[in-house]
Amino acid sequence: MTDWPDLSGRLVDGTHMLPVRVYYEDTDFTGVVYHANYLKFIERGRTDFLRLLGVHHSELADGKTGEALGFAVQSINVTYRRPARIDDVVEVRTATRSVTGARIVLDQRVFLGDTELVSADVTIVVITLDGRLRRLPDFMRSAFERSIL
Amino acid sequence: MTDWPDLSGRLVDGTHMLPVRVYYEDTDFTGVVYHANYLKFIERGRTDFLRLLGVHHSELADGKTGEALGFAVQSINVTYRRPARIDDVVEVRTATRSVTGARIVLDQRVFLGDTELVSADVTIVVITLDGRLRRLPDFMRSAFERSIL
Amino acid sequence: MTDWPDLSGRLVDGTHMLPVRVYYEDTDFTGVVYHANYLKFIERGRTDFLRLLGVHHSELADGKTGEALGFAVQSINVTYRRPARIDDVVEVRTATRSVTGARIVLDQRVFLGDTELVSADVTIVVITLDGRLRRLPDFMRSAFERSIL
Amino acid sequence: MTDWPDLSGRLVDGTHMLPVRVYYEDTDFTGVVYHANYLKFIERGRTDFLRLLGVHHSELADGKTGEALGFAVQSINVTYRRPARIDDVVEVRTATRSVTGARIVLDQRVFLGDTELVSADVTIVVITLDGRLRRLPDFMRSAFERSIL
Numbered sequence: 001m002t003d004w005p006d007l008s009g010r011l012v013d014g015t016h017m018l019p020v021r022v023y024y025e026d027t028d029f030t031g032v033v034y035h036a037n038y039l040k041f042i043e044r045g046r047t048d049f050l051r052l053l054g055v056h057h058s059e060l061a062d063g064k065t066g067e068a069l070g071f072a073v074q075s076i077n078v079t080y081r082r083p084a085r086i087d088d089v090v091e092v093r094t095a096t097r098s099v100t101g102a103r104i105v106l107d108q109r110v111f112l113g114d115t116e117l118v119s120a121d122v123t124i125v126v127i128t129l130d131g132r133l134r135r136l137p138d139f140m141r142s143a144f145e146r147s148i149l
Numbered sequence: 150m151t152d153w154p155d156l157s158g159r160l161v162d163g164t165h166m167l168p169v170r171v172y173y174e175d176t177d178f179t180g181v182v183y184h185a186n187y188l189k190f191i192e193r194g195r196t197d198f199l200r201l202l203g204v205h206h207s208e209l210a211d212g213k214t215g216e217a218l219g220f221a222v223q224s225i226n227v228t229y230r231r232p233a234r235i236d237d238v239v240e241v242r243t244a245t246r247s248v249t250g251a252r253i254v255l256d257q258r259v260f261l262g263d264t265e266l267v268s269a270d271v272t273i274v275v276i277t278l279d280g281r282l283r284r285l286p287d288f289m290r291s292a293f294e295r296s297i298l
Numbered sequence: 299m300t301d302w303p304d305l306s307g308r309l310v311d312g313t314h315m316l317p318v319r320v321y322y323e324d325t326d327f328t329g330v331v332y333h334a335n336y337l338k339f340i341e342r343g344r345t346d347f348l349r350l351l352g353v354h355h356s357e358l359a360d361g362k363t364g365e366a367l368g369f370a371v372q373s374i375n376v377t378y379r380r381p382a383r384i385d386d387v388v389e390v391r392t393a394t395r396s397v398t399g400a401r402i403v404l405d406q407r408v409f410l411g412d413t414e415l416v417s418a419d420v421t422i423v424v425i426t427l428d429g430r431l432r433r434l435p436d437f438m439r440s441a442f443e444r445s446i447l
Numbered sequence: 448m449t450d451w452p453d454l455s456g457r458l459v460d461g462t463h464m465l466p467v468r469v470y471y472e473d474t475d476f477t478g479v480v481y482h483a484n485y486l487k488f489i490e491r492g493r494t495d496f497l498r499l500l501g502v503h504h505s506e507l508a509d510g511k512t513g514e515a516l517g518f519a520v521q522s523i524n525v526t527y528r529r530p531a532r533i534d535d536v537v538e539v540r541t542a543t544r545s546v547t548g549a550r551i552v553l554d555q556r557v558f559l560g561d562t563e564l565v566s567a568d569v570t571i572v573v574i575t576l577d578g579r580l581r582r583l584p585d586f587m588r589s590a591f592e593r594s595i596l
Contacts (some may be wrong), residue, residue, distance in 0.1 A: 004453060004466040007536065019451040023494055025332055025487045029325035029384050035222045036188035036323065040472045043185065047470055057533065072229070073184045079224045083280070086327050087504065089454060131232070153304060153317040156387060168302040172345055174338045174483065176476035178533050183472055189323045196321055206385065235476050236355065238305060333520045334490065337483035371482045373526045378519070381578065429530070 008048040009092075014147045016049035016094040020110075022084050032083035038118045039076065042108040045092030046122065049106075053143045060126075065137040072127045074103070078120040084112055099144045101135050102126065157197040158241075163296045165198035165243040169259075171233050181232035187267045188225065191257040194241030195271065198255075202292045209275075214286040221276045223252070227269040237261055248293045250284050251275065306346040307390075312445045314347035314392040318408075320382050330381035336416045337374065340406040343390030344420065347404075351441045358424075363435040370425045372401070376418040382410055397442045399433050400424065455495040456539075461594045463496035463541040467557075469531050479530035485565045486523065489555040492539030493569065496553075500590040507573075512584040519574045521550070525567040531559055546591045548582050549573065 009018030020041045028034040050056075050071075060069045084090050090110050097105040103125055110118040126134045136144075158167030169190045177183040199206075199220075209218040233239050239259050246254040252274055259267040275283045285293075307316030318339045326332040348354075348369075358367045382388050388410050395403040401423055408416040424432045434442075456465030467488045475481040497504075497518075507516045531537050537557050544552040550572055557565040573581045583591075 002457070002464055002466070002538065004536070006451060006453075007466055007468060010449070017449055019449070019454055021454060021491070021495075023487070023491050024326045024328075025334065025490065027327035028322045029327070029329045030219060030322075031327045034323055035225075036185055036192065039185035039188060040470070043472065044468070044470050048468075070179060075226070075228045076184075077224070077226045080222055089451070091449065151308070151315055151317070151389065153387070155302060155304075156317055156319060159300070166300055168300070168305055170305060170342070170346075172338070172342050173475045173477075174341065174481055177471045178474035178476070178478045179471075180476045185472065189321070192323065193319070193321050197319075238302070240300065328517060333523075334483055334486035337486060341483065368477060371527055373524070374482075375522070375524045377522045 008051050009045070011049070011052045011147075014095060016045060016052060016092075018045040018048050018092045018094075020044065020090050020092055022086055022088045022090065024086065027086050032085055035080060038078065038080070038110055038120075041090065041092050041110060042094070042118075042120055042122065045094045045108060046106060046124075049094040053147060055140050055143055060137075065139075067134075068129050069126050069134055069137070070129065071124050072131075074123045074125045076120055076122050078118065080118055082112075082115060082117045084110070084117055088112055090117065096144045096147045097121065099136065099141055099148070102133050104136070104144055157200050158194070160198070160201045160296075163244060165194060165201060165241075167194045167197050167241045167243075169193065169239050169241055171235055171237045171239065173235065176235050181234055184229060187227065187229070187259060187269075190239065190241050190259060191243070191267075191269055191271065194243045194257060195255060195273075198243040202296060204289050204292055209286075214288075216283075217278050218275050218283055218286070219278065220273050221280075223272045223274045225269055225271050227267065229267050231261075231264060231266045233259070233261055233266055239266065245293045245296045246270065248285070248290055248297070251282050253285070253293055306349050307343065309347070309350045309445075312393060314343060314350060314390075316343040316346050316390045316392075318342065318388050318390055320384055320386045320388065322384065325384050330383055333378060336376065336378070336408060336418075339388065339390050339408060340392070340416075340418055340420065343392045343406060344404060344422075347392040351445060353438050353441055358435075363437075365432075366427050367424050367432055367435070368427065369422050370429075372421045372423045374418055374420050376416065378416055380410075380413060380415045382408070382415055386410055388415065394442045394445045395419065397434070397439055397446070400431050402434070402442055455498050456492065458496070458499045458594075461542060463492060463499060463539075465492040465495050465539045465541075467491065467537050467539055469533055469535045469537065471533065474533055479532055482527060485525065485527070485557060485567075488537065488539050488557060489541070489565075489567055489569065492541045492555060493553060493571075496541040500594060502587050502590055507584075512586075514581075515576050516573050516581055516584070517576065518571050519578075521570045521572045523567055523569050525565065527565050529559075529562060529564045531557070531564055535559055537564065543591045543594045544568065546583065546588055546595070549580050551583070551591055 097107045246256045255271045395405045544554045553569045
């Protein structure tokens with residue numbers, strides 16, 4: 001297996017950056033990226049942000065904190081400003097906006113060069129396997145809080 | 150070619166209803182529908198709502214109103230309440246919330262039986278092929294306004 | 299909940315037919331349906347074929363036959379002849395080609411009117427949750443064999 | 448814009464290698480990567496293989512060779528051996544198997560470490576915008592032929 005640097009992006013001053021190449025699968029017949037696919041792009045950024053913060057899905061799911069937990073998206077407010085196209089390399093930037101007892105609000109943006117294409121506020125919560133809300137485990141809250149400058 | 154009734158759903162008192170079966174492709178490893186895929190479900194509902202209102206993409210694109218136009222999503226505020234699972238048949242309900250000079254706001258909800266799973270406010274605009282905003286053509290504004298009870 | 303006839307397609311003389319509308323999400327920037335999405339279309343047809351044959355995933359997963367089982371795709375040979383486009387209603391036709399001890403080969407085709415767009419031979423197998431092959435349960439083999447004319 | 452090395456993978460002795468992280472979007476409720484999504488993974492590999500060979504979609508589409516051309520997939524034979532799971536980093540390996548007048552056959556495989564998960568023979572052709580077959584332009588045939596060791 002080859003070594004691939006930066007495959008999970010980079011964390012710089014609390015902001016995570018992940019490059020995403022636009023492939024055929026991402027576009028629609030109007031010639032630009034299909035609007036729902038930006039939610040996939042930012043979910044990749046979010047996942048790798050957590051990875052670099054040291055918050056692993058598998059540890060949560062394995063019950064490291066006492067019971068099996070997972071993340072769920074509670075709401076997303078997304079604004080589309082400009083489109084991306086085939087072969088573009090866009091950059092997903094993710095930062096923590098706020099952390100409260102049971103909710104994390106992330107600020108996620110998609111850039112093409114210096115141009116902001118899409119911005120989204122994403123609220124995520126921690127839930128049990130049968131869907132009940134749980135307070136954020138301490139180690140997780142600490143990790144997010146440290147990422148807020 | 151067989152005849153398939155209700156393939157585009159139904160328009161009842163201004164609200165469009167479209168059934169959507171949950172298939173393998175829609176789920177993720179947590180066992181429920183992947184959050185971004187609800188945006189696909191409501192886009193199908195929106196498209197068929199327009200179809201039954203008599204607003205055809207192809208007429209817009211063909212320049213029926215003077216220049217080639219298309220729809221673009223400007224923003225979506227989506228809230229996830231409960232999940233859907235494999236084999237579920239959910240129902241996408243779409244209604245017009247407001248129509249102004251250049252914007253249509255749709256109220257879109259996904260139900261499983263009587264339970265609301267997901268709700269979204271979706272703002273769509275009419276744009277030229279190179280992305281400039283245009284006022285809604287009159288025939289289109291009329292169609293949306295008539296759908297508001 | 300409204301009643302939706304034919305939502306799972308129809309079984310006529312052993313061949314299953316499912317209509318599939320082409321939406322934005324299915325197309326790519328070249329203007330036609332993205333090639334990998336036909337595999338989603340035929341998976342929907344396959345799932346509903348099984349549903350109408352009375353072979354339910356949930357019964358398999360619940361261990362009706364002694365241990366928890368599921369289907370897996372072992373191989374697909376797919377040929378692309380002509381493209382489908384936005385707003386088209388294509389028809390997925392699924393029939394059983396052969397049933398042996400541990401394998402079912404399905405003949406799946408996508409039509410637009412009388413024109414065949416895509417054809418695929420799909421081999422599926424029954425596996426345990428940790429991926430080991432199992433012989434087809436008798437009730438399932440019978441169901442498939444009865445569907446071969 | 449940050450610099451991202453190896454974003455298009457690497458070409459080593461004629462074989463292209465592209466790392467692909469498995470995200471939520473790629474999995475299904477059975478816990479593994481949804482079978483159709485491997486076709487997306489290998490399409491990404493194919494696209495970046497062409498990119499590193501110097502065969503650009505945009506040049507073809509712009510009519511560099513006399514008329515506007517594009518690639519189309521003609522057939523795929525894919526075999527699924529073992530599954531990939533969330534957070535895995537798989538590697539897509541692409542090599543040219545043969546080049547004839549109008550067809551390129553690629554050998555594409557997906558590995559997890561040293562384990563082969565999926566293999567596919569993919570036949571691609573060059574077509575005009577309205578779907579007629581064309582012979583491979585010389586510069587393109589040369590590029591592919593040079594990649595065969």
